[in-house]
Amino acid sequence: MNSVLQTAAPDFSLDECEALVCEWYGIAATARPLTSERDQNFHLRTSGGAEFVFKVANASECEEVIAFQNAVMCHLEASDSTLPAPHVVPTRNGLFNFMKRGHICRMLTFRTGRLMHQVERTSLLRRSLGQAHARLSRALASFRGEAPPGELLWDLKRAQQLRPLLKHINASERKVLLKAALDRFEAEALPWLAQASAQVIHNDLNPHNVVIDDGGVVSGVIDFGDMVSAPLVCDVAVAAAYHVRHDQEPLVDAMEYVDAFCAERPLLEEEISLLPTLIAMRLAMTVLITNWRAELYPENKVYILRNEPNAWRGLAAIAEAERLT
Numbered sequence: 001m002n003s004v005l006q007t008a009a010p011d012f013s014l015d016e017c018e019a020l021v022c023e024w025y026g027i028a029a030t031a032r033p034l035t036s037e038r039d040q041n042f043h044l045r046t047s048g049g050a051e052f053v054f055k056v057a058n059a060s061e062c063e064e065v066i067a068f069q070n071a072v073m074c075h076l077e078a079s080d081s082t083l084p085a086p087h088v089v090p091t092r093n094g095l096f097n098f099m100k101r102g103h104i105c106r107m108l109t110f111r112t113g114r115l116m117h118q119v120e121r122t123s124l125l126r127r128s129l130g131q132a133h134a135r136l137s138r139a140l141a142s143f144r145g146e147a148p149p150g151e152l153l154w155d156l157k158r159a160q161q162l163r164p165l166l167k168h169i170n171a172s173e174r175k176v177l178l179k180a181a182l183d184r185f186e187a188e189a190l191p192w193l194a195q196a197s198a199q200v201i202h203n204d205l206n207p208h209n210v211v212i213d214d215g216g217v218v219s220g221v222i223d224f225g226d227m228v229s230a231p232l233v234c235d236v237a238v239a240a241a242y243h244v245r246h247d248q249e250p251l252v253d254a255m256e257y258v259d260a261f262c263a264e265r266p267l268l269e270e271e272i273s274l275l276p277t278l279i280a281m282r283l284a285m286t287v288l289i290t291n292w293r294a295e296l297y298p299e300n301k302v303y304i305l306r307n308e309p310n311a312w313r314g315l316a317a318i319a320e321a322e323r324l325t
Contacts, residue, residue: 007038007058007059007060008297009036009037009038009039009040009058009300010039010040010056010057010058010059010101010103011040012040012042012056012100012101012103014031014032014033014042017031017042017044017054017056018030018031018044020054020100020105021044021052021054021107024091024092024093024098024105025089025091025092025107026092027044027046027050027052028046028047029044029045029046029050029052030044030045030046031043031044031054034053035208035303036303037293037300037303037304038058039055039056039057039058039061039225040055040056041053041054041055041056042054042055042056043110044107044110051109051110051112052089052107052108052109052110053086053107053108053109053110053222054105054106054107055105055106055107055108056100056103056104056105057103057104057105057106058103059102059103061104062148062150063097063104064148065148065150066097066104066106067096067097068145068147068148068227069224069225069227070088070096070097070106071143071145072140072143072145072200072224072227073085073086073087073088073108073224074087074088074096075139075142075143075145076136076139076140079139079142080135080139083135083136083139084111084132084136084211084218084219084220084221085111085136085220085221085222085224086108086109086110086111086220086222087108087109088106088107088108089106089107089108089109091107111211111219111220111221111222112211112213112219112220113211113212113213113214113219113220114211114212115207115208115209115210115211115212116129116207116208116209116210116211116212116242117207117208117306118212119212119216120216121243121253122216123256124216124217125212125216125217125218126243126253126256126257126260127256127257127260128216128217128218128260129205129210129218129239129257129260130256130257130258130259130260130261130262130263130264131218131260131261131263131264132217132218132221133202133205133221133235133236133239133257133261134260134261134262134263134264134265135264136202136221137199137201137202137232137235137265138264138265140199140200140201140202141199141200141232143199143200145200146229147200147227147228147229152203152226152228153285153289154203154204154226154228154285154289155203155228155230156203156230156234156237156238156278156281156282156285157190157193157194157228157230157231157234159182159185159281159284159285160182160185160186160190162182162284162285162288162289163182165288165289165291165292166178166179166288168288168291168292168295169287169288169291174287174312177284177315177316177319178284178287178288178315180319181280181281181283181284181315182281182284184277184280184281185277185278185280185281188274188277189274189277189278189281192270192274193230193231193234196231196233197231198229198230198231199229199230199231199232200227200228200229201227201228201229201230201232201234201235202221202224202226202227202235203226203227203228203230203234203235203238204223204225204226204238205221205235205238205239205242206238206242206307207242207307208223208306209221209222209223210222231271232265232267232271233267233271233274233275233278234278236258236261236267236271236275237274237275237278237279237281237282238282239257239261240254240255240257240258240275240279241254241279241282241283241286241311241314242307242310243256243257244279244283244310244314244317244318245314245317246310246313246314246316246317247317248317248320248321248324249321250314250317250318250321251275251276251279251318251321254275254279258272258275276318276322279318280315280318280319283311283312283314283315283318284311284315286307286308286311287308287311287312287315290304290305290307290308290311291305291308
């Protein structure tokens, strides 16, 4: 399994964060912790009101991965500075990151607003997300660099590799749901994904990575740590999975987001037909990976399992709706 997901998060103190920011960026700021699963993040505010995010990478993260993320964010800024994405802040020496205690450190601009999980899910929000995601994905499509070699567990096109994690699920009825999602993915989606064209995708538009402004629309997409090269429909399925309803019409809200996305960047009919399978697989991935991770790091269990209850309910609702049709 991915070593980054099996290595404990960094343990820098607030004082150490503030000292590093002053030393490397010449900025005096007050730090407060931000939640993170495998890295360590801090929110920074200066006396003048400027805000930043200081990120300390997991010790198992390689420099090539961080360089790739930095290059993508610089590309987005150069392509369209109005895109709702953070920018990399260079150090006083013009570096995009530096090493401290074996960890790669860097600073990004801060996107103001509330995270999507903190606000009401409205039709306006879903349509705004579709439009913003389409703009972002179009800019990512023109990025000519390549992702570093290696496999990411959260890569939807490789979801079949997660079968061994079924042993971490105790309830037999839940195992049935997960096996069905894996079987359907391998039969219906995997052959198509294996030959489809790919681009760099964000790959993690979950409710903790989308910032919403006071008007209820998307003002930021953050956390580019799960980027991969994959068919665009995978990115759409990942985002849509967080808008599945828990009733007899589970995909109604998700498809509202998809329709807004397709108005800006149309998907093929075959891609749209695969979305229910891919959405269900993403929900199954959330359950499998987070339950395994929660066993590894019980002290961070609450944060790791934050999306797991909704993933279970969404997966069950999709299965029930398909059974009734």
